[in-house]
Amino acid sequence: MDHIEAKDARDLPGLRLAVTKNIPNPFCEAAKSLFHVKGIPFTPVAQHAAQPNEDLKAWTGHRNAPVAIWNEEPARAGWAEILMLAERLNPAPALLPADRVLRALVFGICHEICGEGGFAWNSRFMMFPQEAANDTSAEKGSWDDILHRQYGASREQVERAPERAASVLRFLASQLHEQKASGSAYFVGDGLTAADIFWACMSIGVRQLPSEWSATPGFLRKVWGQMGGKLEVDPILIEHRDRIYSTYLKLPLDF
Numbered sequence: 404m405d406h407i408e409a410k411d412a413r414d415l416p417g418l419r420l421a422v423t424k425n426i427p428n429p430f431c432e433a434a435k436s437l438f439h440v441k442g443i444p445f446t447p448v449a450q451h452a453a454q455p456n457e458d459l460k461a462w463t464g465h466r467n468a469p470v471a472i473w474n475e476e477p478a479r480a481g482w483a484e485i486l487m488l489a490e491r492l493n494p495a496p497a498l499l500p501a502d503r504v505l506r507a508l509v510f511g512i513c514h515e516i517c518g519e520g521g522f523a524w525n526s527r528f529m530m531f532p533q534e535a536a537n538d539t540s541a542e543k544g545s546w547d548d549i550l551h552r553q554y555g556a557s558r559e560q561v562e563r564a565p566e567r568a569a570s571v572l573r574f575l576a577s578q579l580h581e582q583k584a585s586g587s588a589y590f591v592g593d594g595l596t597a598a599d600i601f602w603a604c605m606s607i608g609v610r611q612l613p614s615e616w617s618a619t620p621g622f623l624r625k626v627w628g629q630m631g632g633k634l635e636v637d638p639i640l641i642e643h644r645d646r647i648y649s650t651y652l653k654l655p656l657d658f
């Protein structure tokens with residue numbers, strides 16, 4: 404992916420999407436996928452993992468990624484805001500059902516996957532060394548220091564993370580089993596929604612994509628492998644992920 408630096412992207416028109424460079428950051432993979440499925444072009448802006456990203460921060464108020472900036476509008480960094488922007492910029496294909504109850508279910512499932520306290524946040528806590536929880540002595544600017552300050556990792560959060568992540572995975576699997584029993588291969592209703600895309604992209608740490616699909620750097624494969632090894636994942640979740648990737652998303656991943 405041909406990223407441009409934040410300082411060069413600021414004055415460009417249209418959609419700019421800050422995404423982590425050289426790393427398949429699941430939140431970024433999800434944001435890119437939303438725009439890909441809808442055919443919405445964007446200028447990729449480099450976010451450098453665990454770095455201060457001063458120009459990006461000065462421009463958008465955010466150091467991490469993804470951040471979506473549409474023309475002069477305020478920057479959007481949360482998964483729900485980015486999804487709503489994508490829905491607005493190109494309503495088709497709709498990734499949210501028109502039916503209010505189903506729509507609320509999609510949002511709830513996405514929150515369990517991506518939101519604070521959900522699967523992705525807890526699996527990230529599982530990548531923190533236990534002994535580093537609450538450690539404020541990490542060297543300033545180091546990976547641990549940035550992660551602690553950015554994402555908050557109390558000892559309680561780190562200790563309970565595996566159980567919390569596992570309970571989301573059980574919920575997601577039971578939803579897919581119920582849907583399968585009623586003849587659907589999707590999380591909600593009978594077609595693709597944001598819930599399918601968020602699960603596909605957020606699952607890539609817990610069960611990694613084959614190297615033909617993702618040139619994930621070795622250090623990350625190692626950390627993700629240790630994290631994923633601590634979680635049971637019902638095969639239906641991975642079958643679903645693989646089908647969503649091979650049917651709808653861009654392969655191989657481009658980061």
Ligand SMILES: N[C@@H](CCC(=O)N[C@@H](CS)C(=O)NCC(=O)O)C(=O)O
Pocket residue numbers: 423428429430451452453454466467468469480481482483517527553
């Ligand atoms: N803002 C996103 C979360 C984004 C996020 O967690 N990004 C992390 C992914 S692990 C990131 O950019 N990590 C690299 C860094 O912090 O430099 C949301 O709340 O939906």
